[in-house]
Amino acid sequence: xxxxxxxxxxxxxxxxxxxxxxxxxxxxxxxxxxxxxxxxxxxxxxxxxxxxxxxxxxxxxxxxxxxxxxxxxxxxxxxxxxxxxxxxxxxxxxxxxxxxxxxxxxxxxxxxxxxxxxxxxxxxxxxxxxxxxxxxxxxxxxxxxxxxxxxxxxxxxxxxxxxxxxxxxxxxxxxxxxxxxxxxxxxxxxxxxxxxxxxxxxxxxxx
Amino acid sequence: xxxxxxxxxxxxxxxxxxxxxxxxxxxxxxxxxxxxxxxxxxxxxxxxxxxxxxxxxxxxxxxxxxxxxxxxxxxxxxxxxxxxxxxxxxxxxxxxxxxxxxxxxxxxxxxxxxxxxxxxxxxxxxxxxxxxxxxxxxxxxxxxxxxxxxxxxxxxxxxxxxxxxxxxxxxxxxxxxxxxxxxxxxxxxxxxxxxxxxxxxxxxxxx
Numbered sequence: 096x097x098x099x100x101x102x103x104x105x106x107x108x109x110x111x112x113x114x115x116x117x118x119x120x121x122x123x124x125x126x127x128x129x130x131x132x133x134x135x136x137x138x139x140x141x142x143x144x145x146x147x148x149x150x151x152x153x154x155x156x157x158x159x160x161x162x163x164x165x166x167x168x169x170x171x172x173x174x175x176x177x178x179x180x181x182x183x184x185x186x187x188x189x190x191x192x193x194x195x196x197x198x199x200x201x202x203x204x205x206x207x208x209x210x211x212x213x214x215x216x217x218x219x220x221x222x223x224x225x226x227x228x229x230x231x232x233x234x235x236x237x238x239x240x241x242x243x244x245x246x247x248x249x250x251x252x253x254x255x256x257x258x259x260x261x262x263x264x265x266x267x268x269x270x271x272x273x274x275x276x277x278x279x280x281x282x283x284x285x286x287x288x289x290x291x292x293x294x295x296x297x298x299x300x301x302x
Numbered sequence: 303x304x305x306x307x308x309x310x311x312x313x314x315x316x317x318x319x320x321x322x323x324x325x326x327x328x329x330x331x332x333x334x335x336x337x338x339x340x341x342x343x344x345x346x347x348x349x350x351x352x353x354x355x356x357x358x359x360x361x362x363x364x365x366x367x368x369x370x371x372x373x374x375x376x377x378x379x380x381x382x383x384x385x386x387x388x389x390x391x392x393x394x395x396x397x398x399x400x401x402x403x404x405x406x407x408x409x410x411x412x413x414x415x416x417x418x419x420x421x422x423x424x425x426x427x428x429x430x431x432x433x434x435x436x437x438x439x440x441x442x443x444x445x446x447x448x449x450x451x452x453x454x455x456x457x458x459x460x461x462x463x464x465x466x467x468x469x470x471x472x473x474x475x476x477x478x479x480x481x482x483x484x485x486x487x488x489x490x491x492x493x494x495x496x497x498x499x500x501x502x503x504x505x506x507x508x509x
Binding site for chain 2: 106118125144159
């Protein structure tokens with residue numbers, strides 16, 4: 096496919112741009128580009144600008160570190176949500192996974208990763224200090240640890256649990272309905288939803 | 303997934319735009335958007351603008367009706383290609399399929415479809431008159447019919463062959479190495495390339 100000659104450099108360019116995306120091959124890229132070519136000009140403009148605008152204007156919520164349009168994100172600034180419960184997750188995809196279960200009405204705290212000595216990621220590289228500070232300063236009554244059920248997730252759970260212990264608040268983990276060794280984002284919604292409902296006290300989760 | 307709440311409307315919008323594409327689900331859309339979010343701003347701008355520019359500026363070659371940046375496309379205006387041989391194809395994807403085989407150095411003629419009474423597509427809806435005119439006016443010595451090996455493709459082959467017969471030029475079809483009933487765009491490059499090399503005289507192709 097390397098010496099492929101397109102009749103149009105505009106087409107070639109558009110296919111190349113699509114094919115840069117992970118998991119999108121040149122055939123799929125071409126199919127998608129030809130689909131876009133058939134759409135009204137206005138819609139193609141909306142398509143292209145959606146990503147440009149996202150990249151330019153996105154910011155991170157100063158409370159939970161989730162991506163946001165505003166200084167404080169939609170979830171954190173929603174008064175109908177339970178501000179006393181904070182669910183700690185690894186990344187923004189996990190926020191969406193938990194949101195999809197529709198079982199959780201509290202707030203989030205996005206760590207930006209998990210402790211992983213193999214990858215050189217320590218507690219200082221994550222939003223753990225800001226979590227402790229947040230719990231100290233705000234009316235948080237329960238912290239739910241919703242990290243992946245891997246070695247790294249367990250390590251991070253322990254680390255955060257020890258940091259939170261002096262604050263005397265309830266610390267729970269999601270029920271181990273999520274199969275051991277699985278990444279959170281691949282869990283199905285029912286399992287993940289149930290694991291939020293059946294969360295157990297952190298100190299009991301190893302009995 | 304219907305009541306999914308994103309923390310950012312920019313993100314939601316970008317995911318929605320991606321999910322409009324055929325074969326792209328919401329999970330894939332989210333994965334691609336999060337990938338784009340990690341790229342430099344300049345690259346995301348190039349990505350978005352590639353489609354907008356393509357849609358705005360694309361035109362159709364006045365000779366072969368393939369999509370083009372200019373009035374006459376790259377292939378038709380390339381002096382090193384064989385201007386005496388014209389390969390007739392259904393659509394622009396088929397041009398690319400044949401180009402990929404690197405077995406053909408002539409020019410193309412894109413019909414814009416095939417004769418299909420079931421879909422209400424007759425000869426007048428296709429670029430057949432312009433093909434006859436082109437062959438009459440220019441120094442074309444051979445027309446290769448490279449349509450899908452379906453009923454509709456055969457019908458279109460016959461129709462064009464009858465129209466070309468009075469002009470006394472060579473009319474060939476691609477060898478039936480492409481399995482009967484298959485769409486041209488799904489044929490592998492080796493089979494398709496060989497079917498171009500082993501093309502047979504149209505009048506002999508039914509013996």
